[in-house]
Amino acid sequence: MADNGLGHIVPKKTYLSIFLALIFLTVVTVWIAQFDFGVLNIVIAMFIASIKAGLVAMFFMHLKYEDPLTWVYVLFPLFLLALLIGGVFLDAPFR
DSSP states (O other): OOOOSSOOOOOHHHHHHHHHHHHHHHHHHHHHTTSOOTTHHHHHHHHHHHHHHHHIIIIISOGGGSOHHHHHHHHHHHHHHHHHHHHHHHHGGGO
16 A cells, blocks of 8 residues: 555545444344343343444554554454453353
């Protein structure tokens, strides 16, 4: 990507599309919450929330246009978070 000091230009149509996708996913989250899936309720809610967070990070935070080194700084904390959550899940049955 050529760096001319101005960054990258994202069309307004892209922002509108992502905004509409976020609104749609919010409606899906509210609609899904009306049903009882037992243990899967939190899994489904977190899956939809993860998609929404990914859209926000990729487009509104402009991570889609960053270099590979920036992705290391993005993915490493996510790996640590998964490790922490996995450790809690492994420890929870023994309490």
